[in-house]
Amino acid sequence: MFSGKIGFIGSGQMATALASGMLSAGLLQKDQLLACDVSLASAEKFVAATGGEICPSIAILVEKSDVIFLSVKPQSMAGVLQTLSQVSTSREKLIISIAAGITLATLEAGLGGPGRIVRVMPNTPALVGAGASAFALSQGTLAASADRPSDAQIVRQLLETVGVAEEVPESLMDAVTGLSGSxxxxxxxxxxxxxxxxxxxxxxxxxxxxxxxxxxxxxxxxxxxxxxxxxxxxxxxxxxxxxxxxxxxxxxxxxxxxxxxxxxxxxxxxxxxxxxxxx
Ligand SMILES: NC(=O)C1=CN([C@@H]2O[C@H](COP(=O)(O)OP(=O)(O)OC[C@H]3O[C@@H](n4cnc5c(N)ncnc54)[C@H](O)[C@@H]3O)[C@@H](O)[C@H]2O)C=CC1
Ligand SMILES: O=C(O)[C@@H]1CCC=N1
Known part of the structure; x- marks a missing residue:
């Protein structure tokens, strides 16, 4: 079981597949899911599929979440990073981008410096527990301590709940996108x-x-x-x-x-x- 809350900024196809897959696998309950989307129709679809809660702003989502998925299109990422960089508590949260092509360096620069940032490339069969994902950690991710798992362990747990997951060097993430993402x-x-x-x-x-x-x-x-x-x-x-x-x-x-x-x-x-x- 996962005890924290997971927020999705962008609640479209891939966010819904991940959240639904995690729910079906019994990793978490619907009251642990949050979403924020500029499209009300998209947010409502996410809620219909998962029972999660809609947050009226990114700031509120960050406040309530332990893990935050950035699940907007690459073209929308700059604006989201800009907003996130102004929410001071976002520095404490584990931030997972699933956007094609967006590098850890871009994420760090947009968020105002190194942090608990991970780049993931999942795929939609996560919805049925048969996903294939790869992830690359940034330098700012946390190691395990006496009272908490490492960020790598958290990411692996989330992804392996919905399929298989491979840790790869960041230089291979575009190749993963071309193969298993697409x-x-x-x-x-x-x-x-x-x-x-x-x-x-x-x-x-x-x-x-x-x-x-x-x-x-x-x-x-x-x-x-x-x-x-x-x-x-x-x-x-x-x-x-x-x-x-x-x-x-x-x-x-x-x-x-x-x-x-x-x-x-x-x-x-x-x-x-x-x-x-x-x-
Ligand atoms: N669809 C797929 O098979 C996969 C997608 N991805 C990645 O996942 C990301 C999302 O892709 P999809 O779910 O397919 O797209 P989508 O279009 O279904 O969902 C994106 C959502 O983000 C929302 N959005 C746009 N700007 C926003 C903002 N500023 N704040 C909050 N929400 C905003 C849109 O309204 C939309 O609901 C992309 O970056 C894509 O590269 C990664 C792996 C597989
Ligand atoms: O087509 C796309 O750009 C996204 C990324 C991987 C799968 N779908």
């Missing part, structure tokens, strides 16, 4: 396309989508629960002169693997761009 969208396209293929060869849509999604889930579980290389697992499906090699040949002709690699590179590059100061 990755669910790539996989949804793959599932949709597999389902379309199924429909093309005569399967009803609902059955095709369920089979496609379960196939992706099962294959992912095979990679995670065996020590086998994905290539070896692929070989185990592929009979000489059989059906699978015919399908794999078509995928190679279509450039699937190059397309996926290029997607990760493009999204990583875009994360870097989003982290550049606006000109």
């Amino acid at each position: 990755g669910p969208a790539y996989v949804y396209q793959i599932i949709e396309a597999l389902s379309d293929g199924g429909v093309r060869v005569g399967l009803p849509r609902a059955i095709a989508t369920r089979l496609a999604a379960q196939t992706v889930l099962g294959a992912a579980q095979m990679v995670l629960s065996t020590d086998e290389h994905p290539g070896a697992l692929k070989d185990a499906v592929t009979s000489p002169g059989g059906t699978t090699i015919a399908g794999l040949h078509a995928l190679e002709s279509g450039g699937l693997r190059a397309a996926l690699m290029t997607a990760v590179v493009a999204a990583t590059q875009r994360a870097k761009e989003l982290g550049q100061p606006a000109r």
